[in-house]
Amino acid sequence: MTDPVLRPFDQSLPMALMRAREATMRRFRPILSAHDLTEQQWRVLRALDQTAEALDVGDVAEATCLLGPSLSRILSNLEQRGLIRRRTDKHDQRKSLASLTAKGRRLVARIAPLSEEQYADLESIVGTDDLYRLFDLLERLIDTAPNADHESHELKESA
Protein backbone atom coordinates (compact mmCIF):
# COMPACT_ATOMS: atom_id res chain seq x y z
CA MET A 1 0.00 0.00 0.00
CA THR A 2 2.20 2.78 -1.18
CA ASP A 3 1.14 6.35 -1.70
CA PRO A 4 -0.57 6.94 -5.01
CA VAL A 5 2.63 8.15 -6.62
CA LEU A 6 2.43 8.69 -10.32
CA ARG A 7 4.24 6.21 -12.53
CA PRO A 8 7.18 7.62 -14.48
CA PHE A 9 6.78 8.15 -18.19
CA ASP A 10 8.70 5.00 -19.17
CA GLN A 11 5.86 3.01 -17.63
CA SER A 12 3.10 5.02 -19.24
CA LEU A 13 1.32 3.18 -22.01
CA PRO A 14 -0.04 6.25 -23.82
CA MET A 15 3.48 7.67 -23.84
CA ALA A 16 4.95 4.46 -25.25
CA LEU A 17 2.25 4.34 -27.92
CA MET A 18 2.95 7.93 -28.89
CA ARG A 19 6.69 7.44 -29.14
CA ALA A 20 6.24 4.27 -31.15
CA ARG A 21 3.93 6.01 -33.56
CA GLU A 22 6.28 8.94 -33.86
CA ALA A 23 9.21 6.60 -34.55
CA THR A 24 7.20 4.79 -37.21
CA MET A 25 5.94 7.92 -38.89
CA ARG A 26 9.44 9.30 -39.11
CA ARG A 27 9.93 6.86 -42.00
CA PHE A 28 6.93 8.08 -43.95
CA ARG A 29 6.80 11.79 -43.24
CA PRO A 30 9.63 12.74 -45.64
CA ILE A 31 7.84 11.01 -48.51
CA LEU A 32 4.65 12.89 -47.80
CA SER A 33 6.17 16.30 -47.27
CA ALA A 34 8.08 15.88 -50.53
CA HIS A 35 4.64 15.76 -52.15
CA ASP A 36 3.25 18.60 -50.03
CA LEU A 37 0.97 16.34 -48.04
CA THR A 38 0.42 16.06 -44.33
CA GLU A 39 -0.20 12.74 -42.61
CA GLN A 40 -3.87 13.49 -42.33
CA GLN A 41 -4.30 14.59 -45.93
CA TRP A 42 -2.62 11.37 -46.98
CA ARG A 43 -4.98 9.31 -44.84
CA VAL A 44 -7.95 10.91 -46.56
CA LEU A 45 -6.54 10.26 -50.02
CA ARG A 46 -5.83 6.63 -49.09
CA ALA A 47 -9.32 6.11 -47.77
CA LEU A 48 -10.84 7.44 -50.97
CA ASP A 49 -8.44 5.39 -53.07
CA GLN A 50 -9.58 2.18 -51.41
CA THR A 51 -13.08 2.33 -52.88
CA ALA A 52 -14.32 2.71 -56.41
CA GLU A 53 -17.34 4.81 -55.45
CA ALA A 54 -17.58 7.98 -53.40
CA LEU A 55 -17.67 7.98 -49.60
CA ASP A 56 -19.74 10.21 -47.40
CA VAL A 57 -17.91 12.39 -44.93
CA GLY A 58 -18.92 10.28 -41.96
CA ASP A 59 -17.41 7.17 -43.51
CA VAL A 60 -14.20 9.01 -44.32
CA ALA A 61 -14.01 10.23 -40.72
CA GLU A 62 -14.40 6.70 -39.40
CA ALA A 63 -11.88 5.27 -41.85
CA THR A 64 -9.23 7.92 -41.28
CA CYS A 65 -9.72 8.39 -37.54
CA LEU A 66 -10.32 12.12 -38.02
CA LEU A 67 -12.93 14.22 -36.28
CA GLY A 68 -15.52 16.13 -38.25
CA PRO A 69 -14.11 19.63 -37.98
CA SER A 70 -10.59 18.55 -38.98
CA LEU A 71 -11.89 16.52 -41.85
CA SER A 72 -14.05 19.38 -43.07
CA ARG A 73 -11.03 21.65 -43.38
CA ILE A 74 -8.89 18.96 -44.95
CA LEU A 75 -11.51 18.21 -47.59
CA SER A 76 -11.75 21.91 -48.46
CA ASN A 77 -7.99 22.03 -48.82
CA LEU A 78 -7.80 18.95 -51.04
CA GLU A 79 -10.75 20.15 -53.09
CA GLN A 80 -9.08 23.50 -53.78
CA ARG A 81 -5.97 21.65 -54.91
CA GLY A 82 -8.03 19.58 -57.32
CA LEU A 83 -7.23 16.27 -55.66
CA ILE A 84 -10.78 15.42 -54.60
CA ARG A 85 -14.32 16.36 -55.52
CA ARG A 86 -17.38 16.90 -53.30
CA ARG A 87 -21.06 16.61 -54.15
CA THR A 88 -24.22 16.20 -52.08
CA ASP A 89 -25.91 12.83 -51.92
CA LYS A 90 -29.09 12.81 -53.97
CA HIS A 91 -30.82 10.35 -51.62
CA ASP A 92 -29.93 12.25 -48.44
CA GLN A 93 -29.12 15.84 -49.01
CA ARG A 94 -27.51 16.22 -45.62
CA LYS A 95 -24.68 14.01 -46.77
CA SER A 96 -21.66 15.15 -48.70
CA LEU A 97 -19.93 12.58 -50.90
CA ALA A 98 -16.21 12.77 -51.60
CA SER A 99 -14.19 11.04 -54.29
CA LEU A 100 -10.74 11.28 -55.84
CA THR A 101 -10.18 13.18 -59.06
CA ALA A 102 -7.95 11.69 -61.73
CA LYS A 103 -5.20 13.98 -60.48
CA GLY A 104 -5.72 12.70 -56.95
CA ARG A 105 -5.61 9.11 -58.07
CA ARG A 106 -2.38 9.72 -59.96
CA LEU A 107 -0.85 11.27 -56.86
CA VAL A 108 -1.74 8.25 -54.74
CA ALA A 109 -0.32 5.94 -57.39
CA ARG A 110 2.94 7.88 -57.37
CA ILE A 111 3.32 7.74 -53.58
CA ALA A 112 2.06 4.20 -52.95
CA PRO A 113 5.23 2.30 -53.97
CA LEU A 114 7.42 4.59 -51.86
CA SER A 115 5.19 4.04 -48.87
CA GLU A 116 5.08 0.28 -49.32
CA GLU A 117 8.85 0.23 -49.63
CA GLN A 118 9.21 1.82 -46.21
CA TYR A 119 6.67 -0.57 -44.81
CA ALA A 120 8.60 -3.54 -46.13
CA ASP A 121 11.75 -2.20 -44.50
CA LEU A 122 9.96 -1.84 -41.22
CA GLU A 123 8.56 -5.36 -41.40
CA SER A 124 11.95 -6.85 -42.15
CA ILE A 125 13.52 -5.04 -39.20
CA VAL A 126 10.85 -5.81 -36.62
CA GLY A 127 10.07 -9.25 -37.98
CA THR A 128 6.79 -10.41 -39.44
CA ASP A 129 5.84 -12.53 -36.43
CA ASP A 130 6.42 -9.81 -33.89
CA LEU A 131 4.60 -7.34 -36.09
CA TYR A 132 1.52 -9.57 -36.04
CA ARG A 133 1.87 -10.05 -32.30
CA LEU A 134 1.94 -6.29 -31.95
CA PHE A 135 -1.17 -5.88 -34.08
CA ASP A 136 -3.00 -8.41 -31.93
CA LEU A 137 -2.11 -6.65 -28.71
CA LEU A 138 -3.08 -3.26 -30.13
CA GLU A 139 -6.38 -4.66 -31.32
CA ARG A 140 -7.12 -5.96 -27.86
CA LEU A 141 -6.32 -2.57 -26.42
CA ILE A 142 -8.69 -0.92 -28.86
CA ASP A 143 -11.45 -3.33 -27.89
CA THR A 144 -11.10 -2.47 -24.21
CA ALA A 145 -12.10 1.10 -24.98
CA PRO A 146 -14.97 2.26 -22.79
CA ASN A 147 -17.54 3.28 -25.39
CA ALA A 148 -16.35 4.14 -28.84
CA ASP A 149 -17.95 3.26 -32.15
CA HIS A 150 -15.11 1.55 -33.92
CA GLU A 151 -17.45 -0.24 -36.31
CA SER A 152 -18.40 -2.69 -33.60
CA HIS A 153 -17.90 -6.33 -34.53
CA GLU A 154 -20.11 -7.39 -31.64
CA LEU A 155 -23.44 -6.79 -33.29
CA LYS A 156 -23.00 -9.29 -36.06
CA GLU A 157 -23.05 -12.35 -33.81
CA SER A 158 -25.71 -11.19 -31.40
CA ALA A 159 -28.10 -10.03 -34.09
Place this chain on the structure above:
Amino acid sequence: MTDPVLRPFDQSLPMALMRAREATMRRFRPILSAHDLTEQQWRVLRALDQTAEALDVGDVAEATCLLGPSLSRILSNLEQRGLIRRRTDKHDQRKSLASLTAKGRRLVARIAPLSEEQYADLESIVGTDDLYRLFDLLERLIDTAPNADHESHELKESA
Protein backbone atom coordinates in the same frame (compact mmCIF):
# COMPACT_ATOMS: atom_id res chain seq x y z
CA MET B 1 4.65 -9.49 -58.00
CA THR B 2 1.49 -7.52 -57.61
CA ASP B 3 1.10 -3.84 -58.32
CA PRO B 4 2.23 -1.65 -55.47
CA VAL B 5 -1.28 -1.39 -54.09
CA LEU B 6 -1.59 0.40 -50.82
CA ARG B 7 -2.42 -1.70 -47.78
CA PRO B 8 -5.82 -1.04 -46.20
CA PHE B 9 -5.94 0.83 -42.92
CA ASP B 10 -6.50 -2.28 -40.80
CA GLN B 11 -2.98 -3.35 -41.78
CA SER B 12 -1.40 0.02 -41.17
CA LEU B 13 0.76 0.13 -38.07
CA PRO B 14 0.61 3.90 -37.52
CA MET B 15 -3.18 3.68 -37.72
CA ALA B 16 -3.32 0.83 -35.19
CA LEU B 17 -1.03 2.74 -32.85
CA MET B 18 -3.18 5.82 -33.10
CA ARG B 19 -6.41 3.96 -32.43
CA ALA B 20 -4.86 2.12 -29.51
CA ARG B 21 -3.64 5.36 -27.99
CA GLU B 22 -7.00 6.99 -28.53
CA ALA B 23 -8.77 4.04 -26.88
CA THR B 24 -6.38 4.23 -23.91
CA MET B 25 -6.64 7.96 -23.48
CA ARG B 26 -10.40 7.77 -23.49
CA ARG B 27 -10.06 6.49 -19.91
CA PHE B 28 -7.98 9.41 -18.72
CA ARG B 29 -9.30 12.37 -20.65
CA PRO B 30 -12.44 12.85 -18.50
CA ILE B 31 -10.31 13.08 -15.35
CA LEU B 32 -8.11 15.74 -16.91
CA SER B 33 -10.86 17.84 -18.45
CA ALA B 34 -12.66 17.81 -15.11
CA HIS B 35 -9.59 19.65 -13.80
CA ASP B 36 -9.31 21.92 -16.85
CA LEU B 37 -6.18 20.26 -18.11
CA THR B 38 -5.29 18.99 -21.56
CA GLU B 39 -3.26 15.85 -22.08
CA GLN B 40 -0.20 17.89 -22.88
CA GLN B 41 -0.52 20.20 -19.90
CA TRP B 42 -0.83 17.13 -17.70
CA ARG B 43 2.32 15.60 -19.20
CA VAL B 44 4.25 18.76 -18.35
CA LEU B 45 2.98 18.81 -14.77
CA ARG B 46 3.87 15.12 -14.38
CA ALA B 47 7.35 15.65 -15.70
CA LEU B 48 7.97 18.48 -13.26
CA ASP B 49 6.47 16.47 -10.41
CA GLN B 50 8.93 13.66 -10.97
CA THR B 51 11.95 15.69 -9.92
CA ALA B 52 12.68 17.71 -6.82
CA GLU B 53 14.66 20.39 -8.67
CA ALA B 54 13.73 22.50 -11.66
CA LEU B 55 14.07 21.24 -15.23
CA ASP B 56 15.21 23.25 -18.21
CA VAL B 57 12.83 23.51 -21.14
CA GLY B 58 14.83 21.11 -23.28
CA ASP B 59 14.60 18.39 -20.65
CA VAL B 60 10.87 18.92 -20.28
CA ALA B 61 10.47 18.67 -24.05
CA GLU B 62 12.36 15.38 -24.12
CA ALA B 63 10.46 13.97 -21.15
CA THR B 64 7.01 14.95 -22.39
CA CYS B 65 7.54 14.30 -26.09
CA LEU B 66 6.54 17.87 -26.94
CA LEU B 67 8.19 20.11 -29.50
CA GLY B 68 9.64 23.45 -28.51
CA PRO B 69 6.94 25.75 -29.84
CA SER B 70 4.11 23.77 -28.25
CA LEU B 71 5.93 23.55 -24.95
CA SER B 72 6.67 27.25 -24.97
CA ARG B 73 2.98 28.07 -25.22
CA ILE B 74 1.96 25.46 -22.66
CA LEU B 75 4.46 26.77 -20.13
CA SER B 76 3.13 30.30 -20.58
CA ASN B 77 -0.38 29.01 -20.00
CA LEU B 78 0.54 27.05 -16.87
CA GLU B 79 2.58 29.96 -15.57
CA GLN B 80 -0.34 32.35 -15.90
CA ARG B 81 -2.51 29.90 -14.01
CA GLY B 82 0.03 29.81 -11.20
CA LEU B 83 0.77 26.10 -11.57
CA ILE B 84 4.41 26.46 -12.54
CA ARG B 85 7.21 29.01 -12.26
CA ARG B 86 9.92 29.96 -14.76
CA ARG B 87 13.31 31.49 -14.14
CA THR B 88 16.50 31.75 -16.18
CA ASP B 89 19.43 29.53 -15.34
CA LYS B 90 22.20 31.52 -13.64
CA HIS B 91 24.94 29.38 -15.17
CA ASP B 92 23.57 29.55 -18.72
CA GLN B 93 21.29 32.45 -19.31
CA ARG B 94 19.93 30.96 -22.51
CA LYS B 95 18.19 28.30 -20.48
CA SER B 96 14.84 28.66 -18.81
CA LEU B 97 14.17 26.53 -15.74
CA ALA B 98 10.66 25.40 -14.87
CA SER B 99 9.32 24.02 -11.61
CA LEU B 100 5.98 23.35 -9.97
CA THR B 101 4.46 25.83 -7.55
CA ALA B 102 2.83 24.57 -4.37
CA LYS B 103 -0.50 24.96 -6.11
CA GLY B 104 0.74 22.90 -9.04
CA ARG B 105 2.02 20.16 -6.78
CA ARG B 106 -1.30 20.00 -4.95
CA LEU B 107 -3.12 19.65 -8.25
CA VAL B 108 -0.92 16.75 -9.31
CA ALA B 109 -1.45 15.09 -5.93
CA ARG B 110 -5.21 15.40 -6.36
CA ILE B 111 -5.23 13.86 -9.83
CA ALA B 112 -2.60 11.15 -9.33
CA PRO B 113 -4.78 8.60 -7.50
CA LEU B 114 -7.56 8.95 -10.08
CA SER B 115 -5.09 8.38 -12.86
CA GLU B 116 -3.51 5.36 -11.20
CA GLU B 117 -6.94 3.89 -10.59
CA GLN B 118 -7.67 3.94 -14.31
CA TYR B 119 -4.27 2.48 -15.00
CA ALA B 120 -4.93 -0.39 -12.60
CA ASP B 121 -8.23 -1.08 -14.36
CA LEU B 122 -6.50 -1.15 -17.70
CA GLU B 123 -3.82 -3.52 -16.45
CA SER B 124 -6.37 -5.90 -14.99
CA ILE B 125 -8.31 -5.99 -18.25
CA VAL B 126 -5.38 -6.43 -20.61
CA GLY B 127 -3.38 -8.58 -18.24
CA THR B 128 -0.03 -7.76 -16.72
CA ASP B 129 1.91 -10.20 -18.89
CA ASP B 130 0.46 -8.97 -22.16
CA LEU B 131 0.97 -5.41 -21.07
CA TYR B 132 4.67 -6.07 -20.59
CA ARG B 133 4.84 -7.87 -23.92
CA LEU B 134 3.26 -4.82 -25.50
CA PHE B 135 5.79 -2.49 -23.87
CA ASP B 136 8.64 -4.63 -25.18
CA LEU B 137 7.35 -4.58 -28.73
CA LEU B 138 6.75 -0.83 -28.61
CA GLU B 139 10.24 -0.28 -27.26
CA ARG B 140 11.69 -2.24 -30.15
CA LEU B 141 9.70 -0.17 -32.56
CA ILE B 142 11.01 3.01 -31.00
CA ASP B 143 14.57 1.77 -31.30
CA THR B 144 14.19 1.12 -35.01
CA ALA B 145 13.59 4.81 -35.56
CA PRO B 146 15.90 6.24 -38.23
CA ASN B 147 17.65 9.02 -36.31
CA ALA B 148 15.95 10.46 -33.29
CA ASP B 149 17.48 11.53 -30.00
CA HIS B 150 15.44 9.53 -27.58
CA GLU B 151 18.07 9.80 -24.86
CA SER B 152 20.13 7.12 -26.54
CA HIS B 153 20.98 4.19 -24.32
CA GLU B 154 23.72 3.19 -26.73
CA LEU B 155 26.32 5.65 -25.55
CA LYS B 156 26.59 4.30 -22.04
CA GLU B 157 27.99 0.94 -23.05
CA SER B 158 30.27 2.15 -25.81
CA ALA B 159 31.73 5.01 -23.77
Place this chain on the structure above:
DNA sequence: ACAATTTGCCTAACATGTGAAGCAATGCCT
Protein backbone atom coordinates in the same frame (compact mmCIF):
# COMPACT_ATOMS: atom_id res chain seq x y z
C1' DA C 1 -49.65 17.82 -42.21
C1' DC C 2 -46.93 19.66 -38.40
C1' DA C 3 -43.90 20.32 -34.32
C1' DA C 4 -40.13 18.24 -31.98
C1' DT C 5 -36.17 15.55 -32.24
C1' DT C 6 -32.30 13.58 -34.48
C1' DT C 7 -28.76 13.35 -37.96
C1' DG C 8 -24.86 15.10 -40.89
C1' DC C 9 -22.01 18.47 -41.88
C1' DC C 10 -20.37 22.91 -41.12
C1' DT C 11 -18.15 27.02 -38.68
C1' DA C 12 -16.10 29.18 -34.50
C1' DA C 13 -12.77 29.42 -30.89
C1' DC C 14 -9.01 27.93 -28.57
C1' DA C 15 -5.02 24.51 -27.78
C1' DT C 16 -1.53 21.80 -29.96
C1' DG C 17 1.65 19.94 -34.05
C1' DT C 18 5.16 21.35 -37.17
C1' DG C 19 8.65 23.74 -39.80
C1' DA C 20 10.97 28.16 -40.38
C1' DA C 21 12.88 32.28 -38.73
C1' DG C 22 14.43 35.49 -34.96
C1' DC C 23 17.40 36.59 -31.10
C1' DA C 24 20.24 36.63 -27.19
C1' DA C 25 23.74 33.90 -24.73
C1' DT C 26 27.45 30.76 -25.21
C1' DG C 27 31.49 28.43 -27.12
C1' DC C 28 35.15 28.27 -30.48
C1' DC C 29 38.91 30.13 -33.04
C1' DT C 30 42.55 33.05 -34.09
Place this chain on the structure above:
DNA sequence: AGGCATTGCTTCACATGTTAGGCAAATTGT
Protein backbone atom coordinates in the same frame (compact mmCIF):
# COMPACT_ATOMS: atom_id res chain seq x y z
C1' DA D 1 39.38 41.01 -27.73
C1' DG D 2 36.75 40.28 -31.98
C1' DG D 3 34.48 37.48 -35.47
C1' DC D 4 31.46 33.46 -36.08
C1' DA D 5 29.02 29.35 -35.86
C1' DT D 6 26.19 26.98 -32.33
C1' DT D 7 22.83 26.43 -28.73
C1' DG D 8 18.28 27.30 -26.24
C1' DC D 9 14.27 29.30 -26.32
C1' DT D 10 10.79 32.07 -28.44
C1' DT D 11 7.64 33.80 -32.00
C1' DC D 12 5.32 33.26 -36.44
C1' DA D 13 2.44 30.96 -39.82
C1' DC D 14 -0.20 27.41 -41.11
C1' DA D 15 -2.45 22.66 -40.36
C1' DT D 16 -4.75 19.81 -37.14
C1' DG D 17 -7.15 18.35 -32.42
C1' DT D 18 -11.10 19.28 -29.67
C1' DT D 19 -15.37 21.02 -27.84
C1' DA D 20 -19.40 23.71 -28.55
C1' DG D 21 -22.78 25.69 -31.34
C1' DG D 22 -25.31 26.39 -35.78
C1' DC D 23 -28.16 25.08 -39.72
C1' DA D 24 -30.61 22.39 -42.99
C1' DA D 25 -32.32 17.82 -44.22
C1' DA D 26 -34.38 13.74 -42.51
C1' DT D 27 -36.97 11.19 -39.03
C1' DT D 28 -40.30 10.53 -35.44
C1' DG D 29 -44.63 11.16 -33.02
C1' DT D 30 -49.06 12.78 -33.03
